[in-house]
Amino acid sequence: MKKILPIILVIVALIVVASLTFGIKRTKTVDWEESFNEKSNKPYGTSVLYKELPNLFEDYKLRTVYHQPSSYLTANSEFGYGDHHAKGNYIIIGNSDYLTDFSVDKLLEFVNTGNTLFISDYYFAQRIHDTLSIDVDFEYNSKKDSISHLSFQNKNLNAITIDKNEGDYFFSSFDSINYTILGHAKTDKKRVNFIRVPFGKGNILLHTEPKAFTNYHILKDDRYRYVESALSYLPDDNVYYDSYAKRQTPYGDAEQESNLSWFLDQLSFRWAWYTALIFMLLFMIFNAKRRQRVIKIIKPLQNTSLAFVKTISNLYIETQDYKNLIDKKITYFLEKIRTDFNMDTSKLDDDFIKKLAGKAGRKKEDVSQLMNYIKWLRTKDELSEQSLIKLNRFIEAFYSQ
Known part of the structure; x- marks a missing residue:
């Protein structure tokens, strides 16, 4: 094993060096999302x-x-x-x-x-x-x-x-x-x-x-x-x-971009970073084999309920039926409101928002923003993945406070 290890490391090093020298060309998909983000260099950034x-x-x-x-x-x-x-x-x-x-x-x-x-x-x-x-x-x-x-x-x-x-x-x-x-x-x-x-x-x-x-x-x-x-x-x-709607959490606090993101956008820096990670991983793998005894792997009992949920989720994602997913998420959320707070959800008006904010202990402005977004979603015939993600963030923020 000690004789094979240096050979493996040399081969990996040569592959990485060749990749960096000649460049790694791959088809890059252009992101045409209309983010209007002032920090974005994508086509529809600003x-x-x-x-x-x-x-x-x-x-x-x-x-x-x-x-x-x-x-x-x-x-x-x-x-x-x-x-x-x-x-x-x-x-x-x-x-x-x-x-x-x-x-x-x-x-x-x-x-x-x-x-x-x-x-x-x-x-x-x-x-x-x-x-x-x-x-x-x-x-x-x-x-x-x-x-x-x-x-x-x-x-x-x-x-x-x-x-x-x-x-x-x-x-x-x-x-x-x-x-x-x-x-x-x-x-x-x-x-x-x-x-x-x-x-x-x-x-x-x-x-x-x-x-x-x-x-x-x-x-x-x-x-x-x-x-x-x-x-x-x-x-x-x-x-x-x-820049409020361009880069934010559901209730408006600006999310900071990672300082590493710019380096990962540069081809040379990106592969230098990946090279360092590869060598670190190889070091950990071979070092662990020399110093650590084999630990028997005991497979946990499979959670079939979770697998079923994942299967259904993947089915919706593969068909990109975001409108159906959003409708179901809204239905389940309103059902939970009815169950938890014993409230009629047939009319999402100002009176309902005020009562829900009082019972749930949330700010009226936050509840109003969530309900207005739900009402807006209901008016659309087609919705995107971003709309689903945004709705999910609003609902998670409502229950996480």
Whole structure:
């Protein structure tokens, strides 16, 4: 055994060195998830926009907001306990469905005092729709090229063509007298997709194509000019960039990225790390064989119930029937509410939320966020794996407190 060990180690070392020398090429699947995360370098992340904002708003402060606007703007108000008085431009790119009614009210107060709110998303919080009397609709692209044309009402600004677009979201209803049309989207028909809404002393800018602000489109050809033109409607002032829904726990605490993640994204560093782990594992294996007696393995009794659950779970996952899984999870969760708290779950209204929060000893805002998300899920015909994961996190957080 002692003679064979050095040979094995040499062979492994040669394989690793050859791999690092000539490079290990493998097919890499592109992640097209629309995360709109300012730290993400993936196609539909917004790291490029985030890095360029200090150049677009030169001499002004850029702050990243990892909390609900309600708590952040309250803390940094004139009489708040924050480190400054929030004034300027509040920017939200995608994933704005997290906004609670309280957060929308705080954002409207922020605008009312002379500031600007910019939101680019497919849909907006219902409170925004109701307050501003707007409706958003969707038009499928009848052509096979999945191309949409984005332009501005001001012909001097840069229009672009974006690809990988199934269709366009547009404003189907708004106050055309008091609101200003800033831009359009066109697949088969020209539709309004960018408006400015005066509110108090400030303005609200609403845009319905957040993909235009992602890495993929900013770095392709001269499409970055469209982003520059869109943001030119914002006044020169401090910028508050929303990151609450991009990187968070179910109740809003920012999750920190691992410091090792950047190194693992680099091919040389990644394989150097794997090499170290391989040699460490080999050392432990051969060292353990020399010093430790053989321990008899006693197989535990098999848990057939757990195996059955795993089999059923795998069946759902393989068929990617996330909608069915989400419906069942909601049903079981509401059944547990009925059993544990003896409550009627047929209406998930404000009265129900208030009673459940009192009985369960939870914050009303947390319970409201969970129930609003359940009601939103019920309106969708198709759901993704991310929606299932997010629901699971909400439910686990509800019972873990």
